Amino acid sequence: MSEIHEGGCQCGGVRYRTTGQPHRTGVCHCRFxxxxxGSAFGVSVYFDADQVEILSGDLKDYSFTTDGGRRFTTRFCKTCGTSVFWTLELFDDAxxxxxxxxxxxTFWFDVGREIxxxxxxPFVHLDVAESDETTPGAAQE
Ligand SMILES: [Zn+2]
Ligand SMILES: [Zn+2]
Known part of the structure; x- marks a missing residue:
């Protein structure tokens, strides 16, 4: 039996369901x-595309290209603006x-890493095992 979790945006318009464990999690302090x-960091919970089902809602996409030349697309609720999902060219099927x-x-998953x-x-102090200045992928750019 796979674990099921649900969530959504602030207004409740966007609802989603995830199945199973995320294959990667982390706290991200990047400017994006x-x-x-609008806060100090993002909490990223990565799943394979087929583990995430969007149940309802109207999402708008915003794409931009990072300094490293990779596409980054964020998907947010058209009504309340909550940033719910994003996809990275680096991990295309996630x-x-x-x-x-x-x-x-809410925080049912473990976060073992910050990037x-x-x-x-300067006021953020996290209890995580791994820390990176950027990301291992970005370090080669
Ligand atoms: Zn909403
Ligand atoms: Zn980030």
Whole structure:
């Protein structure tokens, strides 16, 4: 039996369901996650595309290209603006779910890693095993 979790945006218009465990999780301190959330960091929960089912809602996509030349697409609720998902060209068949959008108990997954600590807010102190200045992928760019 696979674990099922649901979540959605602030207004409730966008609802989704995930099946099974994420294949990767992390806290991201990059500037994009800071502007995307309006907060200090993003919480990324990566699933394979077929583990995420969008049940309802009207999503708008916004794509941009990172300094490293890779496409980054964020998907947010057209009504309330909550950033719910994003996809990265780097991990093409994966969908990142914004960790804070899961229904309570919201943080059911473990986060063992933080990335882009070069732009980390000085007041943030996390209990994670692994830390990266950027990402291993970006380091070669
Ligand atoms: Zn909404
Ligand atoms: Zn980020």
């Amino acid at each position: 996650c800071q502007t995307r959330t 969908i990142a779910v914004a960790g804070g959008t899961f229904d309570p108990p 882009f600590t070069r732009s980390k807010a």
